[in-house]
Amino acid sequence: MFTVFERFADLVAFNLFGLEAGTRLGESVHxxxxxxxxxxxxxxxxxxxxxxxxxxxxxxxxxxxxxxYRKITGHVMASLLGVVTPFCSCSSVPIFIGFVESGIPLGITFSFLITSPIVNEVALVMLYTIFGWKIGTLYLASGILVGIIGGIVIEALGMEKQVEEYVYQISAGESEIEELDWSDRIDFAKAEVKEIVGRVWKYVIIGIGIGAAIHGYAPAELLAEYAGANNPLSVIAAVIVGIPLYANAVGTIPIVEALMGKGVALGTALSFMMATTALSLPAMVILRKVIKPKLITVFVTVVGVSIIGVGYMFNFIM
Amino acid sequence: MKITIYGPGCKNCVNLADNAKKAVAETGVEAEIVKVEDMKEIAVAGIMSTPAIGIDGEVKIKGRVATVDEIKELIV
Structure with a gap:
């Protein structure tokens, strides 16, 4: 199915640039x-x-x-709906207020808010195409699991007082749900393609560029030693490094793929990807508008620890 | 007429405001365009996905950038 892209790459790398197949530079460019x-x-x-x-x-x-829904079913449903509900981090505040105001428990609201950015459609598409359906599905399942666990823990800690008081005083209006027909849905989908691809293509190119360089040049032995399955600290280090890297969430996937080719363990790689999407400085700044610093700390700790747990689990079972 | 653009100031909100300006200019309708960027006010209006556009206080289209033609239909 992808031979046309293979041919195009052959044409550019070997004919247009005159590089030789089999050489480092030739293969990287290809x-x-x-x-x-x-x-x-x-x-x-x-x-x-x-x-x-x-x-x-x-x-x-x-x-x-x-x-x-309440209790466990509520957390599971919230996490699953987090996968399919369109969401951008700039909407997290109105969504948070809307949920809490309508009486949905805080922990269930967090199950939604945690899963939603982790299982983002662009990351998922890149995972399925670059790594195949097995790893893509593993990532999907563990993203949902992190949301469920994170929400349950936050609920159990009884953090209701850590929400800014004004949130409980708001009475949000009911606004109508727009009725869509098929042509509306197709228009919506077209607009989404234009918007999302228009936003992420640069990161895809930068990420693949760095990935290509790693393919050709990175020292495999060194990476395998520091970030392979045998180094117990690698998952924790990957999560800490991943937190500030928000804008490059899409770009990190090709880099991670190239690193895995050089011996970085799967769990370490998955944790790194989750940390870049779930925990980011800009998202925390936005959340600070509705929750107090203590709950932000709890949120980062709970999600961070769950992601690290997922990383170790994969390193252990794979 | 009052056209309200709800959104925290992200790129989509700017695009929506531009579309609204175009629609107003093309139809010649007399309208004032107001931006609501405060999250609280956005939530109070019952909006959970931005950007959104409202006409005379009533939210019409939300969660996407309404096109110039759609806005024209709303204001004419």
Whole structure:
């Protein structure tokens, strides 16, 4: 199916640039053109279909659905809905207020807010295309699990007082849920493709560029020693390094793939990806508007520890 | 007429405000465009996904950037 991209990369790397197949530079350049064209093509198609599915789950509907569930079922549902509800970090405050105000427990709200950014459609598409369905599915399942666990712990800690008082005083209006027909959904999906691909293509290219360089040049023995499955501290280090790297969430995947090719362990790589998406400085700054510093600390700790746990689990079972 | 653009100031909100300006200019309708950037006020309006556009205090389209044509239909 991807021979057309392979041919294109052959043409550019070996004919246009006159590089030799089999040399380091030739293979790196070939890999770069093959991966960028293939991924941007697949991203466009997949985002289109994912957006059609997502058009059935606006946050207002999710809120209504969630107010019917309590306890474990509530956390599981919140985490699952976090996967399909369209979400951008700039909407997290209105979503948080809307959920809490309508009586959804704090922990269940967090289950949603944790999973939503981890299982982001772009990351998922890149994982499935670069690593295949097994690792993609593992990532999906563990993202959902981290959301469920994180929400349950926050609920158990009884952090209701750590929400800014004004949140409880707001009475949010009910706004209508827009009725969409098929042509609306297709328009929505097209707009999403344009918006998302327009936003992430640079990171894809930068990430693949760095990945290509690693493919050709990074010292495999060194990485395997420091970030392989045998180094028990590698997962923790990966999570700490991943937290400030928000903007490059998409770009990190090709880099991680190249690093894994050089011996970095799977769990370490997955933890790193989750940390870049779930815990980021800009997201915390936004959340600070509705929750107090103590709950932010709890949030970062709980999610960080869960991600580290997932990392060790994968390093252990794979 | 009052057109309200709800959004915390991200790129999509700017695009939506530009579309609203275009729609107003193209139809010649007399309208004032107001931006609501405060998260509290956005939540009070019952909006959970930004950007959103409201006409005379009533939220019409939310969670996406309404096109110039859609806004024209709302204001004419």
């Amino acid at each position: 890999f770069f053109f093959y991966d960028t064209t293939k991924i941007i093509f697949l991203l466009s198609i997949m985002i289109f279909f994912i957006s059609i599915v997502r058009s059935y789950f606006p946050p207002e509907k999710t809120k209504k659905l969630l107010s019917n």
